[in-house]
Amino acid sequence: AQSVAQPEDQVNVAEGNPLTVKCTYSVSGNPYLFWYVQYPNRGLQFLLKYITGDNLVKGSYGFEAEFNKSQTSFHLKKPSALVSDSALYFCAVRDIKGKLIFGQGTELSVKP
Amino acid sequence: GAVVSQHPSRVICKSGTSVKIECRSLDFQATTMFWYRQFPKKSLMLMATSNEGSKATYEQGVEKDKFLINHASLTLSTLTVTSAHPEDSSFYICSARAGIFRGRDEYEQYFGPGTRLTVT
Numbered sequence: 001a002q003s004v005a006q007p008e009d010q011v012n013v014a015e016g017n018p019l020t021v022k023c024t025y026s027v028s029g030n031p032y033l034f035w036y037v038q039y040p041n042r043g044l045q046f047l048l049k050y051i052t053g054d055n056l057v058k059g060s061y062g063f064e065a066e067f068n069k070s071q072t073s074f075h076l077k078k079p080s081a082l083v084s085d086s087a088l089y090f091c092a093v094r095d096i097k098g099k100l101i102f103g104q105g106t107e108l109s110v111k112p
Numbered sequence: 113g114a115v116v117s118q119h120p121s122r123v124i125c126k127s128g129t130s131v132k133i134e135c136r137s138l139d140f141q142a143t144t145m146f147w148y149r150q151f152p153k154k155s156l157m158l159m160a161t162s163n164e165g166s167k168a169t170y171e172q173g174v175e176k177d178k179f180l181i182n183h184a185s186l187t188l189s190t191l192t193v194t195s196a197h198p199e200d201s202s203f204y205i206c207s208a209r210a211g212i213f214r215g216r217d218e219y220e221q222y223f224g225p226g227t228r229l230t231v232t
Contacts, residue, residue, distance in 0.1 A: 036223075043118075043205050043223040044156075088153065098209070099146070100221060104155045 002027045002095045006103035013081045013110050021076040021106045023091030032094035033074045035065055037087050038105075044090065050074060061085070081110045114140050116208045118224035125196055126232055133191045133227045135206030141186035142208035146221065147179075150203045162189050196231040203228050 004025045013019045025031055032051055036044040048059025055067045065076045074091060091103040115138040125131045135145055144163050148156040160176075162168040162183035170176045178200075180192040189208075193200055207221040 041203070041226065041228060043116075043225040044207075045223075049220075090155065098144075099158060099161065100207075102155045105153070107153065 002031075002093050002101050004033075004091045004093045004101060004103040006089075006091055006106045008106050009104075010107045010109065013108070015083050015110050015112050016080050019078050019081040019085070019108065019110070021089050021091075021108060023074045023076065023103055024072050025074060025091075025093050026072065027093055029096070031067075031074075033065075033067065034092040034094070034100065035059065035063070035074075035076050036090045036092065037061075038090065039087050047076070047089075081108075083110050083112055086110045114208070114210065114220075114222040116142075116206065116222045116224040118204075118206055118227050120227060121225065122228040122230070124230045124232060127197055128195055130192055130194045131196055131229060133193075133204055133206075133229070135189045135191070135208065135224050137187045137208040137210075137222070140208075140210045140222075142189075142210060143186065144209040145183055145189035146207045146209070147181060147189075147191050148205045148207070150205060150226075152203075156205060159191075193229065196229075198231045201229055201231045 034049045035047040038044050047063050048057050050057050050067045058064045063078050089106050092100045117136045119134045147159045150156045159174045160168045160170045160181050162181045164183045164186050168181035183189040203226050205226045206224045209221050
């Protein structure tokens with residue numbers, strides 16, 4: 001069965017520092033991987049996805065993610081965090097039926 | 113980009129009443145819509161998948177008689193919570209998939225802004 005795991009419930013970063021939000025996956029076949037961000041009382045906003053091609057995927061708001069097949073990881077990164085990046089982040093994998101399976105979410109807190 | 117709306121954005125209802133939540137794809141036709149439930153600071157739990165013109169497919173453990181889903185057109189799906197109880201209070205999010213009409217990633221899902229349901 002397809003699954004994703006986000007090992008950290010919360011990540012704290014100082015503004016201006018690089019941030020990483022971790023995600024590992026377990027799939028059979030080629031993975032279709034996604035990152036979404038959710039602000040309080042809002043729906044999910046798409047950040048980026050990996051389907052095929054370059055392992056480094058660039059997305060919205062300066063975020064990027066690196067697909068690592070050997071480590072089955074798809075960590076989300078940003079070189080310089082902003083206070084406005086504080087939100088809930090979800091990693092997801094698409095299963096063979098086209099459904100999205102979400103990780104448990106990681107709350108990112110960026111302090112000034 | 114593809115826009116999905118939900119109405120209402122928040123609703124308060126009394127125990128025992130029913131409440132309907134609408135999910136609309138505004139600028140594309142959605143062959144498939146998904147309904148999720150989310151508890152505070154928790155992940156999204158897929159409740160059901162609805163395809164236009166056919167019965168919804170519910171995930172294990174979701175009561176189909178309690179959470180009625182109708183996908184009557186290619187731009188509208190509704191979720192009706194029947195005989196609501198306080199434990200049904202939650203954040204409900206829909207998403208829509210364009211399928212072959214969109215002309216690109218046919219499996220990409222576009223999410224609505226969510227509906228906060230509070231049952232008193």
